[in-house]
Amino acid sequence: MEEDWEVILVEQGISHKKSIERIAWDSGLDIHYHFLKHPSMTHARNVGVVHAKGEYVLFLDDDVVARPNLIKHHIKNFKDSNVVATCGRVITKGQDIEAHRRDTARITLFGTFTDGYSSAIKQEVDTVAGCNMCWRSDVLVRIGGFDENFTGNALREESDVSLRAKKAGYRIIFEPKAVVDHIREESGGARKTEGRMQWYFDFFSNETYFFLKHRPHYFLPVMLLLRWEWMLRCMFGFGREVSLRSFVTPFKGIYNGIEKYRRFTYDHRN
Numbered sequence: 620m621e622e623d624w625e626v627i628l629v630e631q632g633i634s635h636k637k638s639i640e641r642i643a644w645d646s647g648l649d650i651h652y653h654f655l656k657h658p659s660m661t662h663a664r665n666v667g668v669v670h671a672k673g674e675y676v677l678f679l680d681d682d683v684v685a686r687p688n689l690i691k692h693h694i695k696n697f698k699d700s701n702v703v704a705t706c707g708r709v710i711t712k713g714q715d716i717e718a719h720r721r722d723t724a725r726i727t728l729f730g731t732f733t734d735g736y737s738s739a740i741k742q743e744v745d746t747v748a749g750c751n752m753c754w755r756s757d758v759l760v761r762i763g764g765f766d767e768n769f770t771g772n773a774l775r776e777e778s779d780v781s782l783r784a785k786k787a788g789y790r791i792i793f794e795p796k797a798v799v800d801h802i803r804e805e806s807g808g809a810r811k812t813e814g815r816m817q818w819y820f821d822f823f824s825n826e827t828y829f830f831l832k833h834r835p836h837y838f839l840p841v842m843l844l845l846r847w848e849w850m851l852r853c854m855f856g857f858g859r860e861v862s863l864r865s866f867v868t869p870f871k872g873i874y875n876g877i878e879k880y881r882r883f884t885y886d887h888r889n
Contacts (some may be wrong), residue, residue, distance in 0.1 A: 624690065627651045627667045630660040659774045660749075661765040668764055671756055680750035683709075685797040692797035693753040703758045703789035704781065706744055707751035707797030709736040710846040723747065723793050726778065730830045730842040736793075744793045745785065746778040751799045762787060768828060768879045771821030775829040782833050816864055819853040827876025834881070843873065 634654050643650040649842055653666050662721050668676055669862050677693060696705045716737045723735035724744035769776035781791055830842050850869045855861055
């Protein structure tokens with residue numbers, strides 16, 4: 620029986636189209652290929668959504684390996700019409716498995732996040748994990764897709780769209796039977812190794828922008844204080860670049876995040 624699914628591959632930065640065509644030929648898969656010259660996680664996700672024809676769209680990163688019946692375990696949760704998205708279990712190379720966690724993917728008032736994506740307990744969550752998430756296509760489009768103000772490595776873009784969906788009254792379910800192994804490749808896409816200072820700039824910009832969109836603004840200093848370790852990592856490099864640039868990058872990123880939020884609020888007022 621022919622499977623009722625399609626494969627959409629959105630590649631960024633460097634094209635491997637010929638290799639992908641060879642893989643498609645050898646495997647018999649019909650891969651719909653799209654190439655983006657400039658890496659942008661949020662734009663890549665939106666391109667995938669625009670070209671998807673199905674009722675549901677499943678997002679997988681390029682450094683995960685899907686375990687059997689992944690699609691089936693995601694889709695079964697959508698029998699509940701109020702479920703807009705599912706988040707699958709992620710077994711990450713080099714990290715401990717926390718099988719008994721019941722606080723997976725929660726977001727606090729101060730903008731801190733719990734992990735727990737290796738949990739074996741099904742539960743309702745605040746946010747999906749971008750490397751293994753499934754959405755109702757029509758709802759995802761209706762709430763505006765992924766916000767392309769989240770730049771570079773696009774940290775928090777999946778949490779932003781998750782909170783927008785929950786504010787609209789929908790539920791998000793963590794499904795531990797939908798499993799991927801996260802290999803954590805060191806290069807490609809929009810990873811830290813492709814430019815350390817740019818990665819930290821985008822990190823602080825996206826964190827600030829996300830917080831201003833979804834949490835009380837007067838708690839912003841608290842959120843930034845809770846990111847002290849990341850500031851030190853950027854500034855002192857831990858064996859990498861230590862310079863004036865490494866010291867000012869966190870503050871430039873924070874300022875950029877504030878400016879993005881100002882433009883966002885202006886655009887939505889007009």
